Amino acid sequence: MIEFKNVSVNFKLDKKTFDAVNNVSFRINKGEIFGIAGSSGAGKSTLLRTVNLLQQITKGNVFVDGDNITCIKGNQLRILRRNIGMIFQHFNLAGNLTVYQNIAFVLKAAGKTKKETDSRVKELLDLVNLTEKINVYPSKLSGGEKQRVAIARALANDAKILLCDEPTSALDVETTSSILKLLKELNKKFEITIIIITHELDVIKSVCSRCAIMNKGDVVEIGDVYEIFTKPQHDFTRQLISHTFNFNLPDDIIENMQGPIIKLTFQGDNANNPILSYAANTFQIGFNILLGKVEYINDLPLGVIYVHLIGEEEVLKLAIEYLAENTANLEVLYNGI
Ligand SMILES: Nc1ncnc2c1ncn2[C@@H]1O[C@H](COP(=O)(O)OP(=O)(O)O)[C@@H](O)[C@H]1O
Numbered sequence: 001m002i003e004f005k006n007v008s009v010n011f012k013l014d015k016k017t018f019d020a021v022n023n024v025s026f027r028i029n030k031g032e033i034f035g036i037a038g039s040s041g042a043g044k045s046t047l048l049r050t051v052n053l054l055q056q057i058t059k060g061n062v063f064v065d066g067d068n069i070t071c072i073k074g075n076q077l078r079i080l081r082r083n084i085g086m087i088f089q090h091f092n093l094a095g096n097l098t099v100y101q102n103i104a105f106v107l108k109a110a111g112k113t114k115k116e117t118d119s120r121v122k123e124l125l126d127l128v129n130l131t132e133k134i135n136v137y138p139s140k141l142s143g144g145e146k147q148r149v150a151i152a153r154a155l156a157n158d159a160k161i162l163l164c165d166e167p168t169s170a171l172d173v174e175t176t177s178s179i180l181k182l183l184k185e186l187n188k189k190f191e192i193t194i195i196i197i198t199h200e201l202d203v204i205k206s207v208c209s210r211c212a213i214m215n216k217g218d219v220v221e222i223g224d225v226y227e228i229f230t231k232p233q234h235d236f237t238r239q240l241i242s243h244t245f246n247f248n249l250p251d252d253i254i255e256n257m258q259g260p261i262i263k264l265t266f267q268g269d270n271a272n273n274p275i276l277s278y279a280a281n282t283f284q285i286g287f288n289i290l291l292g293k294v295e296y297i298n299d300l301p302l303g304v305i306y307v308h309l310i311g312e313e314e315v316l317k318l319a320i321e322y323l324a325e326n327t328a329n330l331e332v333l334y335n336g337i
């Protein structure tokens with residue numbers, strides 16, 4: 001439904017050119033919520049803006065619904081943009097217009113009559129749960145409410161694609177989850193394809209089915225969100241997700257330990273099995289959980305625990321072998337055998 005084929009975007013700075021987006025190729029399926037993550041300056045916004053041609057494409061092609069949109073102009077471009085809504089980190093509402101006027105503006109521009117506009121604005125505000133704010137100015141709205149207005153405006157002309165550039169980066173945790181919930185609902189109800197750019201991996205984890213990881217203009221990894229979080233292939237991805245699951249054990253804890261400290265990663269089926277207590281019983285070892293966390297990504301569990309094992313050298317080796325075979329990953333952090 002959206003396809004990037006060898007897309008590059010160059011900018012000229014001080015007579016030098018640099019690639020903000022460098023030969024990127026991948027597809028986004030119709031009706032999916034797709035995430036693009038990466039640190040600041042990675043080229044995420046630049047890539048996103050090629051989809052509605054707010055950003056010119058230097059090399060390569062972008063296809064939307066099978067049509068090559070790379071060079072379209074005039075009326076074709078207007079139609080493309082009408083079908084693609086966009087929301088931003090700072091909402092981009094017109095401060096001198098009320099909620100009604102902010103949304104009505106784009107409907108009028110698309111040639112809707114006053115009557116059509118009135119009923120559509122009401123319908124949209126109902127959809128984003130903001131009916132009572134219809135005559136309020138943006139300055140009187142909270143961040144979450146502003147983003148709801150922006151979403152209503154983006155979808156006013158029945159957009160089939162919604163581009164979201166850091167949609168929750170200016171919002172607190174609670175408001176973030178309510179906006180993400182709304183995006184999920186809209187995706188389900190209208191089968192809107194949603195692309196979310198973010199530097200917050202929690203956003204990707206909670207709503208996206210697939211994602212791409214960008215670094216310095218390159219897409220370094222792309223795939224199923226659960227796969228990427230459980231088996232990152234690229235160093236940059238590992239770094240990016242490490243803060244989610246890497247805990248630091250205080251040095252003095254490690255120094256005074258007798259016996260090894262291991263880091264176990266559980267995923268899918270093995271996250272639900274009592275593997276650790278089975279190992280303890282079978283091999284007659286003791287264990288002590290030092291740190292742990294279980295998360296759910298697309299309803300699949302991903303868990304990491306740091307465990308101190310206690311026992312005789314021979315059985316510890318067997319237990320570690322068993323655990324390595326029956327978990328997604330085992331890392332010996334400290335070999336105190
Ligand atoms: N219009 C522009 N002119 C020159 N450089 C730009 C322009 N837009 C973005 N850049 C640069 O391109 C790189 C990627 O920017 P951007 O796509 O905004 O990154 P991200 O959204 O991942 O933070 C950055 O180094 C940024 O400074």
Ligand SMILES: [Mg+2]
Nearest residue numbers: 044045046165
């Ligand atoms: Mg950006």
